[in-house]
Amino acid sequence: MPTSAEYMRVLPEIILTLFGVLLMFLEAVMDDDNKGIFAPLSIAGLAAGLFATLMAYLNPGPAFQNMLVVDGFSTFFRILVMGVGILAIFSSSGYLRREGSRGSEFYALILFSIVGQSIMAAANELIMIFIGLEISSIASYILAGYLRDDPRNNESALKYFLLGSFATAFLLYGVAWIYGSTGSTNLVEIRRVLLTGGQPIALVSTAAALMFVGLAFKISAVPFQSWAPDVYQGAPAPVSGFLSVGPKAAAFAVLLRVFMTAFGPVASSWMPFIWGVALATMIVGNFAAILQSNIKRLLAYSSIAHAGYILVAVTANSGAGSAAAMFYLAAYAFTNLGAFAVVSYFSRKGEQFVKVDDFAGLAQRQPAMAAMMTIFMLSLIGVPLTGGFFGKFYIFKAALDSNLVWLTVLGLLNSAVAAYYYLRILVVMYFREPGEAAENIPPAGAALQIAVYAAALGTVLLGIFPSTVLDFASKAALK
């Protein structure tokens, strides 16, 4: 019989689910005039979820026969994905109104997706991981195609769904293999069995490889990255922003937990492999991004490259590496959500202006928004006093701690390459004369402004005072 403390530990997911259901219910009974309350309501739900997360952390421990565990690590990621949800809702409400879509499903789907991610963050067991991943993914598939009259949305959702299901199948197959070879699906138990030795290494490696394939798809690591540009390009801009940080952060949480906890004993066999994937991901992401003319595709490739940087931290396979990955994901969440929010504002109705060149001269028409975009781009480049810089710094510091000298040097050179395409956005915004898109650009809506300014504030705060977040991440990191 589960104790009340155990219910407390899943209370955040319960609250978010209830709010999601409530939104769907209200959609049916309310008339069109009152639909403005969906966004505030979903934010209230997320705020309640955040509060419950903090309450749960007061009394950490496992829940439901070790299926879930509330510890620093899971709390960090729960807070992260819920924070992402709040910013995503702020940046999308104006967008949805502009596109003439006022349904509550959007917000309910965001909440359900976050429920899944939150479960992934807290899962201590492979079946729970799978369930969390599925909840998060299915909601995300629908979100990617949310504007159903738009063919690009349809294409995006279908691609995401087909490739995503395929990847999940790999993950599930890996789960089966590891269950077959160790007799358990609990991460700690798997670790214990692997430590005693005796399992055929080929069996365990196959299981690890299959699971890595599934997760590599979710984090868009090379060679499973090809869906990301198409999906990010086709999905509504705020959704692209959400997809590039929320599900990705949760997938990294799982990746870190599975590989550092369960497969920790056989680290020497997977480290060289992830080393190669990390390097390939950085290189493919950065060099492909250089060639892009569509800003959403550019940011998609950039998010591939950033997954590569975080994989460097995974390769380090240390407490410092895990903490660095956590910090990086937090900084990246603020930065990328902000960037996509600006994109969704600049692109205007129907996303007419999504070419990099369409941003010409926006600094002269909307100096504040352009300045915020500059902060995001500088953070993505990794210029000091932004969260992105400290993220990179901690990652490569952890990598050097683990003697990954070559990966560090190649990774840092990669980020110099990356500077080129981020600068292009600054070039067109600041150095070109205003073009068609910049003329008559309406002022940004209040909610969007809140999202952009909050994201910029987060980016800069993490760049000037990183200690608080990093200290928490270091304590919470998997060792």
Place this chain on the structure above:
Amino acid sequence: MSLLDVVLFLPLLGFFVLLMVPKANEQASRIGALVISLVIFVLSLGLLSPYWFATPTGYTFSTNVSWINYPPIRYHVGLDGLSLWLVLLSTLLTPICVLISWTYIAKRVKEFYAFLILLEFGLIGVFISLDLFLFYTFWEISLVPMYFLIGIWGHERRIYAAVKFFLYTMAGSMLMLAAIIYVYNQSGTFDYVDILSKLRSGQLVFEARTQMFLFLAFFVAFAIKVPLFPLHTWLPDAHVEAPTAGSVMLASLMLKMGTYGLVRFCLPLFPGAAHASSPWIVALAITGILYGALVALVQPNMKKLVAYSSVSHLGFVVLGIFSFTQQGMDGAVYQMLNHGVSTGALFMLVGYLYERRHSLEIAAYGGVATPAPNLAAVFLITTLASVGLPTLNNFIGEYLVLQGASQANFTWVIFAALGVILSACYMLWLYQRAFYGKASESVSHHIYDLKPREWAAIIPLLILMVWMGTFTQTFLPSISAQNAQILESTRPNQAAAFLNGAEVNRAR
């Protein structure tokens, strides 16, 4: 909170203040920028007080407080004989740059001055940081405003130049970041002073191979900024495309970030590797001296000519540093300041000409002395200072560098001295073509003499040229004392530790 902190953070405050000024009121941003930068300059003069009558040892005005707990990154700044003059040069040139941009910058005025003041913040920070991480932070921050200065207010190919400038520096500084992290992992601290004392006490030893890699990582970052041949190719583009104020800040101060880094970090941290690499570095420096001079000789474009002359002049600085002699180092640091003053002035004067005639081609001028005698006279003094006429500033620096180099290896001097002769050729030839001869109709139509505002901007630099050429005692004692310390830390016992690094390592 010391005066130094005030001088450092006032520009940042000024940046935000300028951003608040309403966009339409352009005059307000000009006056605001001038007032802010003048206040900073006047305050910065207070930094001289400990150095005026004596030469204090160690760092003055230092502040050392924790910034980030873990890894322990500290806000540790301080001033010594090396950084003092570079800080003063920064605070002096900023108001001058405000003045020379008064009419030159006609569009997006407010942003221009905001970026200019932000650049000052980055530059001062670079010159006073005593924490490797803090240094890196300012090093990168200074990049951003300069990128915008070139990219928004530059000439036709400004975008290409701005991106090239950013990427070159970025590529170099990434290697430096890797090296900084590596040094931290070995030493457990980013604090420059701590690292040095650990090196001296033998607590921290970089074995030969590692030391060479670390040295190279730092060196490449600095060499790109200097710029040392063959990493100089971004410089002519950046200079030609930048607005006048951008060129002045770039030549006078940003290039000094590189040479400052060499003196401050490369030599004391990695003395053995620095000694071991000096032959090829000197070879590159001398190649740069001659190459820069020869290319300058054939330039039809005035600004490009001055830009290549910078490559040549900075070659002298590197030569002086890697001669590892007291005179050579003194000359190098002195030459850093000289180049800041005289090349800064040259860029300003070229900018004055451009504002009148709207051309940088030397062929578009000729006979300028007739309609503008005062401008011609000022240009002549600056030219003579630049070619190293005794009693003017560059002579002292070049002489000391050559003397130091001759102590190390006399062959170097023969080649380097050729550079001095060539500099006289290209500068005087430029002067002759632009200012003498019969003024064509378009020249006499467009060219007018110096205005009071232009006088005000150039006079401080003229005074400095004479002052630095005659009263070296104002500057040299503090510089020498600092260089003596740096040389001491690169003395043979340290270098020997490098050569025996393998044994030391085994002994551990």
